[in-house]
Structure formats: C-alpha cells, structure tokens
Amino acid sequence: MAITDGTIVWVGQDTVGRTLHPDAEVVELDGAFVAPAFVDAHVHATAAGLQLTGLDLTGCASLAECLDAVRAADGPLIWGHGWDETRWPEGRTPTRAELDEVAGGAVVYLSRIDVHSALASSALVDLAHGARTADGWSEDGPLSRDAHHHVRSVAQAAIPVERRRAAQRAFLRHAASRGVAAVHECAGPVISSADDLADLLAMTDGPQVVGYWGDVDPVDLPVHGLAGDLFVDGAIGSRTAALVAPYADRPDTSGALYRDAAAIAAHLVSCTEAGLQAGFHVIGDAGMAAVVDGFELAAAKVGAPALAARRHRLEHVEMITADQAARLGAFGVVASVQPMFDAEWGGPDGMYSQRLGTERGTRLNPFAQLASAGMLLAFGSDTPVTSLDPWAAVRAAVHHRTPGSGLSPRAAFTAHTRGGWRAAGVDDGITGTLQPGAPATYAVWEAGELVVAGSDSRVQRWSLDPRSGVPGLPSLEPGAALPVCLRTVLNGRTIFERD
Known part of the structure; x- marks a missing residue:
C-alpha cells in the first residue's frame, strides 16, 4: 500500500509497488496486518478518562470491595465509576451512611455502570441544591433522574480544569492505542458542559473528534448535530x-419517559429545516414507540425524503420490533449501537433478563433485524459504560447471546469502521476502506493466524482482497486472543505507535 500526502494512492503486489514508488520510505510489517482504523460512534471522553486516571469500580466484586476502594481514594473530590450491584453477593448498593463512613467528609460521586444513577455522599448532596426535592431522590440509595443530574453537575463543576483536560488526553491516547482513529463525543448540558466539549474539540494530536450536543438548543461550538444523548428515556x-x-x-415502576412524540417531532423538524443531524438516546420499548411516532409526525411536516437526507441518529436502540425497524429504516435512520451491551448483560442469565424477565430480556439489541430493515449500523462503546475494545465489540456482534440477532464478521467490522464515518456524514464510498483515493486512516495489528476465505463457511471468513475494506480476519471465536494494535494512523499521520 502506497501513501502520498495522507491519501492511499496504490494497493497491490509488493514488487509492483516498489517499482512504481522507488523513492518511498518502506515500512516492513513482519507478518502484522493492516485494516481500516476503527471509529467509536458513542463515547464520553472526560468520564472515560477519569475512570482511566482515577477510581475504577468495574472490578469490584462486592459491596465491601466498593467501599474499600472509596476508603483508599484520595482528594476532596472522589469521582468513581462502574459499580454494578447485580453482580454483588450482597445484592444491594451501599447506603449513604456507609458511604459517608468511608468518605471521611469528602465529596464523593460514584456513577453506576450505565451512568443513569449514582451514589453520592452527604457532602455532595449538601452542595447540590434541589437534589432532595427532585424526581429520582432517594434518602439512602442511588439517585436517578433529575436528582442524579443535580449531583453530577455539582461534581463536574468541582473537577479542576487541568484534571479534566488530563483525563481527556488520557482517553484519546487510550482510544488511539486500540486502533481507533475517530470518536463521536456525545456531550450535552446534563452530561458534561460546553467548556468540556470545547476543550475536547481543541485537541488535535489524537483521534478525530466528532462532536454532538444532546440538547434542543444550539451551542456555539462546531458540533455535527444536536444529537447523541438527548434523552427520550433512561437505562434498564x-x-x-x-x-x-x-x-x-x-x-411498581415502568421507568421514565422524558420526551413524548410531539417533542421528538418538533426537534426533528427543527433540525431538518436547519440542515442539522438530530438524534436521541432511546432504550425502552415505550421510548421507542414515542420515537417512531415522532418520526411519523415529522415526516408529515417536512416529508420523508427530507428526513432521510439528514441521516438522523438513534443511540442504543435496544428494544425495537421488526415493524418499528422497517419504519425507521425508511427514514434513513442511523442506529448507533453497542455490541458489548449484549456481551455484558444479554442472555437468559444476564441483567436484562433479571430486570425484564427472560422473554423480554433476550430480545434486546437485535442487530440483524436493524440491518435487514435498512438502518445504517454504527458501532460504539458508550465508554465508560463498556470498555473501548473494538475487536471485542466485533466479536460480541458476531456471537450475539440471542441466536439470530448477530451479524456476519464482515458486517460487524464494517459497522465499526465505515459505519461510523457514514453516521457522521462522510459517505463518499471510500472512507473507511483501503483503496486508492481513500484517506490513509488505518491500524496495524499483531495477531495470530489470519483466516482466508473458504476455511469455515459458518463464520463467513473474509478474503485477503484489500479492496473489500479489510485485508484479513483474526479469529473471533470466544476465548481466542484478539489482535494487539501496533500503530494507528489518521490521514497519513501516526497517532499511536507501540514501543
């Protein structure tokens, strides 16, 4: 593969390439393979960076371990993430009194793994005026809904600016080390802040950042759309x-619907008329029903072709029927989905089944159904909700816990590469591939045996034709070692190289 000024100019046999480009700098890969770089279509950079640089609770196997981790943490502000009480033998979260006992008076904010509820120390609650009277308040347990938004906003404001920027830099370095050349930052007024997003967009030495602002009101920043985590509902x-x-x-509860069909339609119409990409966070089936009705109302106002031209997007899309998927596919909707959700919480014994019962809990994240309905799939991690590990996500999409809901390896890889570019409006037909004319955005991987076409029809192995978008496929069988990233390149510029 020959590259000039950040663009792929030739792909073919080695001897021909050296003849055509006799003065080229030659990089020998010594058995490593090259593939288009990944795009993560849903991240929260600062929160993920704070987890990388601070208190990571995802490894806590019990309530006691969670409290021990807080006790060992330093600083007037303790920001942690990742607890999941459904995996603890105690089967419950710490009480506020238990948290206060180990916090030693510190301001403590600990987000649940899905970031839709959090534990807060009394010192934090006392600073969050209005939390005690807000929807979602709990005297002794996790805070959700508006009460959670109150305490999170206060905790975010307490983060020193340099600590926040250091977290963002740590996240971008981490993403590049995983073969990710672009990320879609899903920011918003109840998630981060305009200053937080501005700092992230100003960082240019790592992966490309595509900014989204999850609000109905515009923000004075170069964002791609008023989309991302504009909440229709919460999390399971x-x-x-x-x-x-x-x-x-x-x-006693059916969750929370934050926006009805009329509000959804109004935002779609406003963004369509302004030439912007709109989008929403939606997970539950009642939320999805409101979204589909909202699209129908918007189509009656501006027309289906105008809606489809903007490629409005939906985040997560976990509970959806075949009919709803077909209706959204007709409107050109992008499904920004996270395969690791199924790997972490799917199946008859997972958290989804615990919360919803087996019949409903095993029907979530039907990727094959979305693809067959014509919805564009763009894969992401929603980090820090799940780890940023693209090959693991591709494997999770292939080996879905519900038979019939998974994708072929080719479709899964495409959703995590070209799908991310297309979701952000780059639909030139070549970006995200390895062919002449495409941007030189790729990753170099060290892996075991590459499997060529014909060796196993059940897994649908890829061929070694680089024009197909990827030159080979490592084993995606459960338990197999996944590739290790050696180098990540964005538009011809190396943004990561392993020592």
Missing part, C-alpha cells in the same frame, strides 16, 4: 428506561 440497569409493561423485578 437503573430501571429508568421507559417500558410498556413494568419491570419484572420492580413491578
């Missing part, structure tokens, strides 16, 4: 995703 783990029928393990 925190029991805030809006459901048609109550939660199986909490029959």
